[in-house]
Amino acid sequence: MTVRLRTVVFPVAGLGTRFLPATKAVPKELLPIMDRPLIQWAADEAIAAGADTLVFVVNRNKRAINDHFDMAFELEARLESSGKTEHLRMVRETLPAHVRPVFVLQPEARGLGHAVLCARPAVASGPFGIILPDDFILNRDGPGALAQMAQVQAEHGGSVIAVEPVEWKDTSRYGIVSGTPVDSQLMKIDSIVEKPRPDVAPSNLGVVGRYVLDHRIFDLLENTKPGAGGEIQLTDAIAALLTEQDAFAYRFDGVRYDCGNKLGFVQATLRCALDDEEIGADLRRTLEGWLRAAGPEPASARKASDGVATQR
Ligand code: UTP
Numbered sequence: 001m002t003v004r005l006r007t008v009v010f011p012v013a014g015l016g017t018r019f020l021p022a023t024k025a026v027p028k029e030l031l032p033i034m035d036r037p038l039i040q041w042a043a044d045e046a047i048a049a050g051a052d053t054l055v056f057v058v059n060r061n062k063r064a065i066n067d068h069f070d071m072a073f074e075l076e077a078r079l080e081s082s083g084k085t086e087h088l089r090m091v092r093e094t095l096p097a098h099v100r101p102v103f104v105l106q107p108e109a110r111g112l113g114h115a116v117l118c119a120r121p122a123v124a125s126g127p128f129g130i131i132l133p134d135d136f137i138l139n140r141d142g143p144g145a146l147a148q149m150a151q152v153q154a155e156h157g158g159s160v161i162a163v164e165p166v167e168w169k170d171t172s173r174y175g176i177v178s179g180t181p182v183d184s185q186l187m188k189i190d191s192i193v194e195k196p197r198p199d200v201a202p203s204n205l206g207v208v209g210r211y212v213l214d215h216r217i218f219d220l221l222e223n224t225k226p227g228a229g230g231e232i233q234l235t236d237a238i239a240a241l242l243t244e245q246d247a248f249a250y251r252f253d254g255v256r257y258d259c260g261n262k263l264g265f266v267q268a269t270l271r272c273a274l275d276d277e278e279i280g281a282d283l284r285r286t287l288e289g290w291l292r293a294a295g296p297e298p299a300s301a302r303k304a305s306d307g308v309a310t311q312r
Helices: 038-048 063-069 073-081 085-092 112-118 145-156 168-173 217-222 234-242 262-275 280-294
Strands: 007-011 053-058 100-105 128-131 135-138 159-165 175-181 186-194 205-213 247-251 255-258
Touching (some): 007 038, 007 112, 038 053, 038 128, 038 135, 038 145, 053 063, 053 112, 063 100, 112 217, 112 234, 128 145, 135 205, 135 262, 145 159, 159 186, 159 234, 168 205, 175 234, 205 234, 217 234, 234 247, 255 262, 262 280
Parallel strands (some): 007 053, 007 128, 053 100
Antiparallel strands (some): 135 255, 159 205
């Protein structure tokens, strides 16, 4: 059975400080991986999970995200008159006709939980999805992470949160969960805590930017006080949700790249470029040549591996 997740929320009203000065005038979500901005990859993942309502939570500096999904009359007319049909298709297909974008304002960056709460008027009852576009997840051999989670939610009920093991020293950068295993990819969550220090973290399973949440989360967010960093934390509202209903931590199929930091962003770009039919083979030759010329890496420099978050 194919499961649909009708509404997906994109909280994109953060300041993007880790990518300054690139994000001074350009929203982080419009930085491209290859020829598609992060927000487009995220929208495509949501649509593949069945979404027909995409709710973007923006601030006054993120108007360009609106423009990206709007019609571009002049550009389209020019492409049409010059017969550039392939380019015209690309410009028109930022959103398919059946998909409705909704833009909601978060007037002040008061945290991820507050951003999600701002989306409430645009979210219909029932479970809904959340994607943080800078957590870029590629599953080259199967459905996207959110589609997988929609399926899990349909089978088990409750809410579903994407997790992956993070390095113990990095627990203070993530929401961390612990619980009871259901199978090799799924765990019923017993506790969730925002940014614990490694010595008090209940596990090293870190929450990453995909959620399928029960609508009840909005009531709980209304009553959530500022937590870690003085922000209204989604994690704290999920902790309250756990006292009422089941929530599951899901280890998705696919690789996550933390595109909120430079290393993850470059890794995602290289991964997609190497897979690209047009430039992949040339890029591989270039990289191999560079690596040969550079010689072996000193052992002391070995630390990061492909797709594993190193900063947050
Ligand atoms: P981050 O912690 O990655 O913050 O937010 P950021 O502002 O995007 O980036 P840095 O850390 O300053 O470089 C996680 C997600 O929550 C959204 C962000 O846009 C991002 O998608 N967010 C965060 C909001 O929408 N509003 C907020 O008040 C805070």
